[in-house]
Amino acid sequence: MEEQILSIEHISKSFGEVHALKDVSLQVRKGEFLTLLGPSGCGKTTTLRIIAGLETPDEGKVFLQGQDVTNWEPNKRNVNTVFQNYALFPHMNVAANIGYGLKLRKVPKGEISRRVEEMLQLVQLPGYDKRMPSQLSGGQRQRVAIARSLINNPAVLLLDEPLGALDLQLRRQMQGELKRLQKQLEITFIYITHDQEEALNMSDRIGVMNAGHIEQLDAPEEIYERPKTRFAAEFIGQSNIFSAVVRRACGDGTLVLDFAGGTILAKGEGTPGEQVTLSVRTERVRFGQSPAQGFDLQGTVQEHNYTGGLLRTTLLLPDGQTLTVSGMGGGTDRAQVGDQVQIHWNPACSVIVERGEIHAPERACETVQG
Amino acid sequence: MRKNRTILPEMYLVLLLILLYLPIIVVVVYSFNDSKLFQWSGFTLDWYRELLDNKNIQQAFWNSIELAVISSVMAATLGTVGAVAMAGRHFKAKGLIENVATIPIMIPEIILGMAYLAFFTLLKIPFGMITLVLAHTTFCVPYIYINVKARLAGLDPSIGEAALDLGASRRRMFFDITLPMIAPAIASGTMLAFAMSMDDVVISFFATGAETNTLPLQIYSMLKMGVTPEINAICTLMLGAVFLIVALSRLVRLRRRTG
Numbered sequence: 001m002e003e004q005i006l007s008i009e010h011i012s013k014s015f016g017e018v019h020a021l022k023d024v025s026l027q028v029r030k031g032e033f034l035t036l037l038g039p040s041g042c043g044k045t046t047t048l049r050i051i052a053g054l055e056t057p058d059e060g061k062v063f064l065q066g067q068d069v070t071n072w073e074p075n076k077r078n079v080n081t082v083f084q085n086y087a088l089f090p091h092m093n094v095a096a097n098i099g100y101g102l103k104l105r106k107v108p109k110g111e112i113s114r115r116v117e118e119m120l121q122l123v124q125l126p127g128y129d130k131r132m133p134s135q136l137s138g139g140q141r142q143r144v145a146i147a148r149s150l151i152n153n154p155a156v157l158l159l160d161e162p163l164g165a166l167d168l169q170l171r172r173q174m175q176g177e178l179k180r181l182q183k184q185l186e187i188t189f190i191y192i193t194h195d196q197e198e199a200l201n202m203s204d205r206i207g208v209m210n211a212g213h214i215e216q217l218d219a220p221e222e223i224y225e226r227p228k229t230r231f232a233a234e235f236i237g238q239s240n241i242f243s244a245v246v247r248r249a250c251g252d253g254t255l256v257l258d259f260a261g262g263t264i265l266a267k268g269e270g271t272p273g274e275q276v277t278l279s280v281r282t283e284r285v286r287f288g289q290s291p292a293q294g295f296d297l298q299g300t301v302q303e304h305n306y307t308g309g310l311l312r313t314t315l316l317l318p319d320g321q322t323l324t325v326s327g328m329g330g331g332t333d334r335a336q337v338g339d340q341v342q343i344h345w346n347p348a349c350s351v352i353v354e355r356g357e358i359h360a361p362e363r364a365c366e367t368v369q370g
Numbered sequence: 371m372r373k374n375r376t377i378l379p380e381m382y383l384v385l386l387l388i389l390l391y392l393p394i395i396v397v398v399v400y401s402f403n404d405s406k407l408f409q410w411s412g413f414t415l416d417w418y419r420e421l422l423d424n425k426n427i428q429q430a431f432w433n434s435i436e437l438a439v440i441s442s443v444m445a446a447t448l449g450t451v452g453a454v455a456m457a458g459r460h461f462k463a464k465g466l467i468e469n470v471a472t473i474p475i476m477i478p479e480i481i482l483g484m485a486y487l488a489f490f491t492l493l494k495i496p497f498g499m500i501t502l503v504l505a506h507t508t509f510c511v512p513y514i515y516i517n518v519k520a521r522l523a524g525l526d527p528s529i530g531e532a533a534l535d536l537g538a539s540r541r542r543m544f545f546d547i548t549l550p551m552i553a554p555a556i557a558s559g560t561m562l563a564f565a566m567s568m569d570d571v572v573i574s575f576f577a578t579g580a581e582t583n584t585l586p587l588q589i590y591s592m593l594k595m596g597v598t599p600e601i602n603a604i605c606t607l608m609l610g611a612v613f614l615i616v617a618l619s620r621l622v623r624l625r626r627r628t629g
Contacts, residue, residue, distance in 0.1 A: 052531075052535055053534075053535075054531050054534070054535070073534070073539075074531070074534040074535050075534050075535075075536075075537045075538055075539055079535075080535055080536065081531075081532070081535045083528045083531070083532055084528070085526060085528060087526060087528040087529045087531065087532040088529075088532075089529060089532070089533070089546075089547055090529070090551065091550045091551060100533070100536055100538075100546075101536040101537055104536060104537040104538055104542065105537060148532075148536065149535075149536070152536065152537065
């Protein structure tokens with residue numbers, strides 16, 4: 001395996017009655033772009049602050065480059081943070097902000113101004129050294145904040161929703177720049193966001209967090225295609241989540257399941273008679289006039305929703321549940337509302353996210369928007 | 371809407387300003403009057419010249435300056451340290467302590483004055499400059515405390531955390547980041563304290579000894595003989611100083627807003 005740079009072991013943290021983190025462990029590889037993704041209040045910022053040393057965990061340990069730094073002051077740790085609201089020093093100009101870390105290390109003045117100049121080049125703000133933070137736009141402040149935190153050559157750079165306050169276009173541009181910086185400097189990034197698109201297109205690995213623990217830690221594609229938990233399936237992308245009963249297991253890892261008065265296939269493990277919760281991405285569902293091998297599921301086209309690039313179709317199943325399908329809207333062969341269709345998908349696309357739980361039939365199927 | 375604008379609001383404003391400033395203007399004008407009586411008999415600077423020769427008034431003036439500078443600086447230090455320390459702490463009695471610490475602003479001065487008199491007598495501290503400084507410092511602390519506390523509450527805590535994160539010790543963070551950011555609040559609080567100390571009569575009356583006179587006390591004792599043009603001249607000078615300080619304080623605030 002690759003070299004580990006940071007390791008969090010069994011961290012717990014409470015604020016009064018609120019359990020912000022429950023037994024969280026995380027290993028970060030050297031040079032990787034790791035994203036913690038989750039809704040607000042899931043504990044991702046607390047995790048970051050514990051790594052930075054701005055919070056002390058109630059239990060557990062933090063190892064940085066093999067050393068136990070759990071009780072180290074933040075100024076002793078070789079990690080730096082890009083704060084959500086930039087946190088620039090308002091009474092210092094751009095050069096003084098960026099050079100502050102070096103000034104604290106008693107680096108000679110000439111060396112500081114040379115390095116500051118370098119950093120300004122790196123974040124594409126040459127000539128801005130004399131400006132005050134109040135004279136900069138949001139995107140420029142963000143670049144200064146990044147330059148300021150990179151000047152100490154941290155082993156790990158922590159970024160707490162750094163693009164959250166920027167508008168969509170600027171955010172896309174900054175995503176690309178951050179990725180470029182990370183590759184160029186080969187610094188480990190731990191990045192926090194609640195924006196799934198940002199997480200999917202920037203990260204080497206994503207940790208999906210919910211209610212104080214990490215639900216799944218995997219590569220973006222794995223997270224998207226094979227969510228391990230119901231929460232991961234719901235939070236990222238759009239899924240049909242429903243329960244089905246295993247009828248029998250075939251030898252090749254394929255399950256035959258009863259669902260909505262029909263038959264569907266899934267890849268995975270299950271014992272006959274067991275009720276499982278499945279997640280199927282809306283764009284993986286196919287429908288047409290002829291049934292696919294192994295599937296026997298009828299539905300009626302209930303409505304079409306045009307959403308720009310995508311056409312979202314709702315299919316009504318015989319037992320009253322619905323499935324949502326999204327696809328390209330341009331085709332001429334699209335089914336009319338009221339048409340009877342055969343529904344199917346690649347068995348590998350139905351992912352079992354919960355096993356052995358009994359769900360009330362009327363709640364069994366819902367479409368979740370990510 | 372019907373158009374029924376009258377000049378009533380304007381008249382009200384003018385009347386109010388006249389009420390506020392007429393007595394003051396009269397004092398200023400009569401300080402240049404070449405007569406001890408109430409008729410105007412020509413412009414003169416004699417009263418100001420006389421002021422310059424009056425050793426009692428000069429002594430009292432320098433006493434007041436000394437007192438105001440020392441007590442406002444001491445109050446600034448105490449108030450700032452207190453506000454900074456309290457901002458970083460959370461405990462049950464915090465609200466109570468903060469209230470108790472700022473109540474002296476609302477206590478009538480006469481009661482505070484009597485309290486100081488009784489207290490200093492009890493401690494057998496000789497009355498004079500020392501007791502004046504102690505009393506003035508005490509009643510000035512809340513003004514600075516409140517000012518600095520409000521500024522600290524408005525600060526983004528992550529700015530300080532960013533300094534720690536970049537390698538600053540907590541001490542370094544305070545001097546590099548926190549102090550420059552609360553400096554305008556300290557400055558305007560100190561100016562307020564200076565002004566409060568400068569014009570205080572009641573508390574000084576109780577807290578001073580026979581030897582030490584402050585300017586307001588001196589004016590008060592001179593008034594017992596009647597309003598002389600000399601008093602008008604002192605008052606005019608003090609007014610000028612007050613307007614200057616107010617203007618400075620506004621300037622500081624303006625710079626804080628734009629800076």
